[in-house]
Amino acid sequence: MNRTPHIAVIGAGIAGSACASTLQGAGFQVSLFDKSRGPGGRMSTRRGDGWQCDHGAQYFTARAPAFRAEVARWEVAGVAAKWQAQVRSFGGDSAAGSVDADSATERFVGAPRMSSVAAWLASSLALSTKVTISGLQREAVGWSLLVQDGHALGEAYDIVVLAVPAPQAAPLLRKVAPQQAALAEQVRMAGCWSLMLDYDAPLVLDFEAAFVNQGPLRWVARDSSKPGRAGRESWLLHASAAWSEQHIERDGDEVAALLLAAFAELGGPAPQRWSAHRWRYASTPQVRSEGCLWEPAQGLGVCGDWLNGGTVETAWLSGQALAQRIIAAQA
Numbered sequence: 001m002n003r004t005p006h007i008a009v010i011g012a013g014i015a016g017s018a019c020a021s022t023l024q025g026a027g028f029q030v031s032l033f034d035k036s037r038g039p040g041g042r043m044s045t046r047r048g049d050g051w052q053c054d055h056g057a058q059y060f061t062a063r064a065p066a067f068r069a070e071v072a073r074w075e076v077a078g079v080a081a082k083w084q085a086q087v088r089s090f091g092g093d094s095a096a097g098s099v100d101a102d103s104a105t106e107r108f109v110g111a112p113r114m115s116s117v118a119a120w121l122a123s124s125l126a127l128s129t130k131v132t133i134s135g136l137q138r139e140a141v142g143w144s145l146l147v148q149d150g151h152a153l154g155e156a157y158d159i160v161v162l163a164v165p166a167p168q169a170a171p172l173l174r175k176v177a178p179q180q181a182a183l184a185e186q187v188r189m190a191g192c193w194s195l196m197l198d199y200d201a202p203l204v205l206d207f208e209a210a211f212v213n214q215g216p217l218r219w220v221a222r223d224s225s226k227p228g229r230a231g232r233e234s235w236l237l238h239a240s241a242a243w244s245e246q247h248i249e250r251d252g253d254e255v256a257a258l259l260l261a262a263f264a265e266l267g268g269p270a271p272q273r274w275s276a277h278r279w280r281y282a283s284t285p286q287v288r289s290e291g292c293l294w295e296p297a298q299g300l301g302v303c304g305d306w307l308n309g310g311t312v313e314t315a316w317l318s319g320q321a322l323a324q325r326i327i328a329a330q331a
């Protein structure tokens, strides 16, 4: 190729945003697409008047040296910070309300909200939001992206990167890369019910977050204790994957009543306002270990948490790994 290759990245979660920004930094022309209103994917934040709450990823670790360096860059940019929360454990083998055994873990969050990281990464990229890609077509001039009514977006791309959860990658891959589609089809993702609580006044509880190993809950957190948060007292409840799967088709009001009752058992009073969110594809109980997929002959790449460990950190590493493979293939 004697012109700058044009790359379409589908999915502006942390994997797609990281991949796109590294590719652009290496001199490629990159266009990023997402079906949502903004970037971030599962690193997302619900916002209301004077209130906000992260309802997807709660915090991230930074263990790999490359990711630690990236998080340091985010901290300098003011879009991530360490969250030093008082974390407890309830239920299971833990004594009631015991300090979490894992409390030495360094936890980072996006600041002032979880979605800030991807928003910052995407700020220098050509991002089109509210665009759902419904099909891929390989033609002599390159890749065409099909949108919902079946028509192709205006341009042809030399390379396509899919950075979407496995159940959403599978149908896009089926016609153009059946082997990769079969691999994505094997990956089962679990849902998660999320309940965001909005209070007029701060709660008096002796923890800011807790792992819960009993009943429907798995995690509770005082969202307003995270760094950079302004506004009213905000708490987040996550149901466990098993409970969420069992109740995934239930009405949000019924789910909220059950989760609020479980929170009351931990001492949490009823909020003034709440909102529920159902994640159909939250976590990947059995992640794959490929890291990413890259087909140089076709110019087709796949990245995302389901190929590399199921966390923010490993999703970022997946996006990076794919970008490096694409860069190496064009050298």
Ligand code: FAD
Residues within 6 Å of the ligand: 010, 011, 012, 013, 014, 015, 016, 033, 034, 035, 036, 039, 040, 041, 042, 043, 055, 056, 057, 058, 059, 060, 061, 131, 132, 133, 134, 163, 164, 165, 168, 192, 194, 238, 279, 281, 282, 283, 303, 304, 305, 306, 310, 311, 312, 313, 315
């Ligand atoms: P995503 O963030 O899912 O991004 C994929 C993007 O693709 C989305 O923005 C989506 O809108 C877009 N998309 C999908 N299909 C299409 C299409 N056809 N066309 C256009 N766009 C499309 N991780 C942690 O490290 N710590 C935690 O505490 C944690 N807690 C979590 C709690 C919950 C409830 C959830 C849901 C996740 C949690 N995770 C946590 C996991 C973490 O959020 C993910 O591992 C990570 O954000 C995945 O990033 P990704 O870029 O691979 O995918």
